[in-house]
Amino acid sequence: MRRKMHIGVRGRLWLAFGVISLLPVLATLVAWLAFNTAMVRIETVARDRLPQIEVALQLNAQGERLVGLGMSMVAASSAEARMPLIAQFEAEQAEALRLIAALEAGGTAPIAVRNIKTYLEDLVRNLASVDAANHSAMDADTRLAQSMTKVEMLLSQISSTALQTMDGRSDTQAIAAYARELSLVGRALQLLKNGDSIDNLKGDSNKIIEKLNNNINNLNHQEKLKFEIILNKLKMVLTEDPFELQRTRFFDIEDRQLLLASNHSQAQYIRREIKNFVDDARAKVDEATDEVNNAVMLGMRSMLFLAVGALIFAAALGFFLC
Numbered sequence: 001m002r003r004k005m006h007i008g009v010r011g012r013l014w015l016a017f018g019v020i021s022l023l024p025v026l027a028t029l030v031a032w033l034a035f036n037t038a039m040v041r042i043e044t045v046a047r048d049r050l051p052q053i054e055v056a057l058q059l060n061a062q063g064e065r066l067v068g069l070g071m072s073m074v075a076a077s078s079a080e081a082r083m084p085l086i087a088q089f090e091a092e093q094a095e096a097l098r099l100i101a102a103l104e105a106g107g108t109a110p111i112a113v114r115n116i117k118t119y120l121e122d123l124v125r126n127l128a129s130v131d132a133a134n135h136s137a138m139d140a141d142t143r144l145a146q147s148m149t150k151v152e153m154l155l156s157q158i159s160s161t162a163l164q165t166m167d168g169r170s171d172t173q174a175i176a177a178y179a180r181e182l183s184l185v186g187r188a189l190q191l192l193k194n195g196d197s198i199d200n201l202k203g204d205s206n207k208i209i210e211k212l213n214n215n216i217n218n219l220n221h222q223e224k225l226k227f228e229i230i231l232n233k234l235k236m237v238l239t240e241d242p243f244e245l246q247r248t249r250f251f252d253i254e255d256r257q258l259l260l261a262s263n264h265s266q267a268q269y270i271r272r273e274i275k276n277f278v279d280d281a282r283a284k285v286d287e288a289t290d291e292v293n294n295a296v297m298l299g300m301r302s303m304l305f306l307a308v309g310a311l312i313f314a315a316a317l318g319f320f321l322c
Helices: 009-075 079-105 110-165 170-191 198-217 221-238 242-321
Strands: none
Touching: 009 079, 009 110, 009 242, 079 110, 110 170, 110 221, 110 242, 170 198, 170 242, 198 221, 198 242
């Protein structure tokens, strides 16, 4: 028969001390693995996620600054006032592009970065179009004001010339009356709030000028010559067509409003894309935090389990030795 293996008291003591010593080593090993996993996740969050969230929030603020500068460019009353704003806008645009490049370098999803970049480019392009439309409207407004000032001055000369030659004659009275009517048409043109009545005013103006011209042609040669000089100057001023200048101004204002509405949409798109990215990054940070917590809890549970196991084993071994 096979002999049973017999372990003496000394062997049992060595075995007990060995197992009890081994259990803390195993607990430490498990805890170390768990904590190492936790540290890796913490390092990933600190190195990748948090900087990307910070860059995204900076980009969001940068987009708001670009929109604000664009509005200031639109509100600028002169080219001199717009120049420093344009320079600041270009600097802010360059900073926005740098932030986008930082997102790309940080490993952000290419689609998210591409969407943000596209919306930003559309925003910048629209702001440039708004500035051009605003500049064109301001230019048309200035030219219209200058043209109407010249028209008013020439109509005043026609009226004063008619009064000088007026001796109860109906033809000179009619010339003065037509000059006043034409002046009223010019004032109505400047006071228009939209372009709906421009064609009507232009038609009225052409009829009045035709009547004015017919009455002047009925004068004698000397009187006619006085009026023709002024009338020719008036026709030359009207070649710039103040009615079309006003129409262009309204078109530019309408385009500007449409572009401003589009800019608002583009800004909303940028906010939405950045919010989605930030929310996703924060979700991943929360996920990593949960993993860290789980790893810590695993390490603590493992150490506690092995410690309890060591106590139970020690108690069992003590009972066995007795």
